[in-house]
Amino acid sequence: METPSCQCRPSYDDCKKTAEWLLAQIKQRPKVAIICGSGLGGLADLIDDKIVFPYKDIPDFPTSTVAGHAGQLVFGKLQGRDCVCMKGRFHFYEGYSLHTVTYPVRVFFLLGVETLIVTNAAGGLNGSYNVGDIMLIKDHINLPGFGGQSPLVGHNDDRFGVRFPCMSDAYDRNLRALAIQAAHEENCGSFLQEGVYCMVGGPTYETIAESNMLQKFGADAVGMSTVPEVVTARHCGLRVLGLSLITNKAVTDYDSNEKANHEEVLATTNVRAGDLQRLVRNLVTKV
Ligand code: HPA
Numbered sequence: 001m002e003t004p005s006c007q008c009r010p011s012y013d014d015c016k017k018t019a020e021w022l023l024a025q026i027k028q029r030p031k032v033a034i035i036c037g038s039g040l041g042g043l044a045d046l047i048d049d050k051i052v053f054p055y056k057d058i059p060d061f062p063t064s065t066v067a068g069h070a071g072q073l074v075f076g077k078l079q080g081r082d083c084v085c086m087k088g089r090f091h092f093y094e095g096y097s098l099h100t101v102t103y104p105v106r107v108f109f110l111l112g113v114e115t116l117i118v119t120n121a122a123g124g125l126n127g128s129y130n131v132g133d134i135m136l137i138k139d140h141i142n143l144p145g146f147g148g149q150s151p152l153v154g155h156n157d158d159r160f161g162v163r164f165p166c167m168s169d170a171y172d173r174n175l176r177a178l179a180i181q182a183a184h185e186e187n188c189g190s191f192l193q194e195g196v197y198c199m200v201g202g203p204t205y206e207t208i209a210e211s212n213m214l215q216k217f218g219a220d221a222v223g224m225s226t227v228p229e230v231v232t233a234r235h236c237g238l239r240v241l242g243l244s245l246i247t248n249k250a251v252t253d254y255d256s257n258e259k260a261n262h263e264e265v266l267a268t269t270n271v272r273a274g275d276l277q278r279l280v281r282n283l284v285t286k287v
Pocket of ligand 1: 124205260
């Protein structure tokens with residue numbers, strides 16, 4: 001008789017072991033966790049009274065491989081608020097399973113975190129977006145999920161959440177209102193957008209046909225991360241806010257000579273990282 005393939009690793013007990021190890025090292029009990037996208041790890045440098053754990057030193061934590069991702073868990077205070085920041089995240093395209101990609105989120109939940117802020121770099125699909133815009137994520141399209149690649153596939157442990165979690169309220173409305181307020185206070189209002197993020201598996205950038213298809217699906221931006229972490233966070237009841245930095249325009253025209261590339265993504269990130277950091281730092285005080 002067929003039984004489901006064992007996809008219950010890392011288990012609740014594995015996550016708990018990591019969380020308990022961290023709790024034994026630190027006095028802080030952060031309620032806010034921040035996941036920094038490609039080149040956006042500078043946010044962690046704004047943290048005061050830092051306690052830094054390289055991923056390799058944390059029991060059972062995966063380690064990060066892509067350029068622009070440092071691989072540190074940073075605890076401390078942002079504007080006086082306790083928080084924990086992932087400097088460097090794990091991507092499906094690096095070869096990690098989605099269970100591994102989302103392991104830190106479950107550890108955050110077991111640390112007592114209640115709010116997750118995620119940032120990423122994304123390609124703009126919406127024709128009215130400019131490179132350098134910051135998009136508040138209103139909703140997402142989980143394209144890998146359509147094909148059965150979800151971090152929640154396999155045994156469901158009810159201690160994390162229900163078997164069939166709702167996703168129609170994935171991005172918290174109140175947090176989005178606070179983020180809009182924070183953006184205006186930090187003079188980011190003129191390049192703030194609100195839209196739908198679509199996750200693709202990567203590591204290839206999209207073909208022209210794919211970008212056109214995603215536009216027709218209703219996506220405003222496309223990227224290779226974030227959605228698994230958000231799905232996992234919502235499963236265990238965390239409130240979520242997502243911000244995409246539009247680092248390039250997805251190519252949708254066969255006559256275009258533009259080519260998406262990682263160098264452009266990192267260059268745009270460098271230009272706007274400061275704005276995004278101030279926005280998040282301001283937001284943390286309002287959460
Ligand atoms: N496509 C997918 N992921 C990305 C892009 C893109 O154009 N830009 C930054 N991350």
